[in-house]
Amino acid sequence: MSLARTALELAAAHDSAAAHRLYRELHAHPELSGAEHRTAARVSTALRTEGVVCTEGVGGTGVVGVLSNGPGRTVLVRADMDALPVTENSGLPYASTVDGVMHACGHDAHTAMLVGTAQALARGRRHWNGTVVLVAQPAEETGEGALAMRGDGLHERFPVPDVLLAQHISAGPIGLVAHVAGPVLAASASIDVVVHGRGGHGSRPDTTTDPIVIGAAIVGRLQTIVAREIAPRETAVVTVGRFHAGTAKNIIPATAELGLTVRAASRDLQERILAAVHRIVRAECEAGGATTGPDIRVVKSMPATVNDARVARSVADIHTRMFGSTRIVDPGPAMGSEDFSELALTPDGRAIPYHYWFLPSTPLAVWDVAPGQSPMAKFGNVPSAHSPDFAPDPAVLDHGVAAMTGAVLAELAADPERTRPHRRARRS
Known part of the structure; x- marks a missing residue:
């Protein structure tokens, strides 16, 4: 069986209904940066149910889960958990119940995808070997969470990864996967x-x-x-x-x-x-x-987020085989910023290669009627991240679980001899 087909079958076997329930629950109960206590507890409970060894309180409210399955490469998967000080105006039936706080950047979806991916991998152990480190990170919006987790011994207390992976939902027609090799965020x-x-x-x-x-x-x-x-x-x-x-x-x-x-x-x-x-x-x-x-x-x-060229090719290739070439796009770098790359530095100064991609999540019914004759024109006329109207299509959850499952399997199976040697890096 091909790796792409295996990834699709593993992803299809995850409990989609449970992932959607978790997403709606997290969306209705958002927590600001550094205060993600309820969210962290829900993530830990869900991961432990799948046999993942979890540690809470890493770098504040961070959660680290380790899913070991024999010798092999180690892949770290990161999702962010925090919400924003935004008053929701989406009209969703599961809209925020917390005054002035909203998951306006999709971190609730990322967290649900992380749990779904863990479930898919845990239930399909016979198809892979190695270790998957599952990171639910706090305080991405303030730029403090990744540094706090790294400072709390992320790469000393847990297996040091060979590669890091992360994905983020965005505006744009649902069903696409957006990959950029090299600089992706400012x-x-x-x-x-x-x-x-x-x-x-x-x-x-x-x-x-x-x-x-x-x-x-x-x-x-x-x-x-x-x-x-x-x-x-x-x-x-x-x-x-x-x-x-x-x-x-x-x-x-x-x-x-x-x-x-x-x-x-x-x-x-x-x-x-x-x-x-x-x-x-x-x-x-x-x-x-x-x-x-x-x-x-x-x-x-x-810091800037700069995707590793080899890992970008590897992940884009598995996604092309999973979803088809027409679903893979390269939007070029964006001016948003992330602290994800702060996780890609070991205590001895080695830089770990990583890849960060986007999952457009605008419902097609919204996208199709948005003003504009070109995708870029439409992009500026649909609710995007940090908007009080941001309401991603929940179908992006299953798409995201499939995308991350495929990326993890591809990197677990990657030939270590082809992996670029770690380089020393300095961060100011």
Whole structure:
């Protein structure tokens, strides 16, 4: 029997109804980053039912399951568990029951797929050898979870993987699998800025130093970084997503607070943009007569996600044989960011190859009527991740279990001699 057929048969044997129930339960009871206690308990219970040896509390609320089946390669499968501070507007019958919290990024689906994949592999042990490490990771949205799990001994307390795998649902017509070899997600940094002025009465601006005016100048000038300092062949985004100042219409406040993100296709480009941000913020504060220099603090940083070429070919090949070539697409790199690649570094500095792919999950009924004559036009007109209207087609669960099962089997069967030697890597 071919590997692709085996993967499809194993995936079909998982308890689909149970996976859908788990998904609906997790969606209705979302938990924010670092507080995924209920979710972790449900994952552990489900994995132990399939004979997986589980450890809870890794890196906070993380769960690590080990499914051993004799000698062979070790494959790590990761799913994220946390939700977002978003008020749901999807209208789903299993919508969030937690005020202001929603699984708006599909992590509930990823978690259910992880459990379904574990079940498929556990029930089909006679078809594979080796070890599968199943990681339910907390706090992906804050960029803290992967580092916390690694810092808590992920690769010291559990089998060190030969390869890491992860998948993420996205907007786009359900049934496709999106693979990118090489850079797939951007490096990112989140920055908090405080501008210091001198407050006073709105009728006497001459006696004040208005931090709102300075902050507005900063917002405008920051847009010139990508427009005027970055070469057109390079890809970057600078977004100011928060601007807070003042308490009343007739009071000029003493401070203004800005929150922004920087996304870049490489760490080098990210560092150049960060240097420009610091330069512009300081210069605009000086030009506006700020009473003191600004406070500039990088509060979160995530590295670029760069897929290993060999693993990307291996996984894309098994998916092509499973689903057909017309279902496999290459959308190119995106500007979103992930902390998944933080798991790909061992304590002695060895980089572990990995592959991260997307599963479009927009219901076809929604996709077909979306405005636009091209896929890219339609893509911008359907609810996507982080939207309060994000409502993936639950059928993506079975598709995801099949996709991950096939990827795991392909990597367990990979010829170690063809695997690129681990390289030493540095992470700032």
